[in-house]
Amino acid sequence: PDTTSQFLATRGVDVEAFWSRSLEPMHEGWDPVTSYLHAFVLESAGPHGPFTRAEMAAVAPQMALFPGVADLCERLSAHITERGMVAEFYLISGGLAPIVRNLPIAGQCRGIWASDFDYDDAGRPAFPRAIVDFADKTKRLVEISKGLTQADTQANPYLVNDPVGARGFRIPFT
DSSP: OOHHHHHHHHTTOOHHHHHHHHHGGGGGTOOHHHHHHHHHHHHHTSTTOOOOHHHHHHHGGGOOOOTTOTTHHHHHHHHHHTTTOOOOOEEEEEEEHHHHTTSTTGGGOSEEEEEEEEEOTTSOEEEEEEOOOHHHHHHHHHHHHHTOOHHHHHHOGGGGGSOOGGGOOSSOOO
């Protein structure tokens, strides 16, 4: 289940109307994720808001997950460990970072990438600062494959373009 929709529903927002409004700018060339983040900022300033980073983080642990997701990492780790391998889990989402980083499964992930905002002094979303769109998800997979950490690419976002060279991929795509 979509975590942004779940959050909006807790605030009494008509979720279908929100998504309909948020997708309208796409007809004018907006990226879908940028469009919905913009709509979220506007909604936060409306009658159901303000939405704060702290509030999003606080409701995340109670969010519904797809059946089997809550114990997925544990089950896969056990299965893979029996075969002499090690599992690593990453979460790459266009969802909202304060929610995604506080989901019940977040602690099992080695890295989490999600869309986020610049927040005002009261913790309200002011402007999108990290946008995880469809292509960005692939970029994150390349970073993981090359053995780059989130700290590495925050310090130098161009590392993802560096050739791997003789050392090879840490986690080959194959």
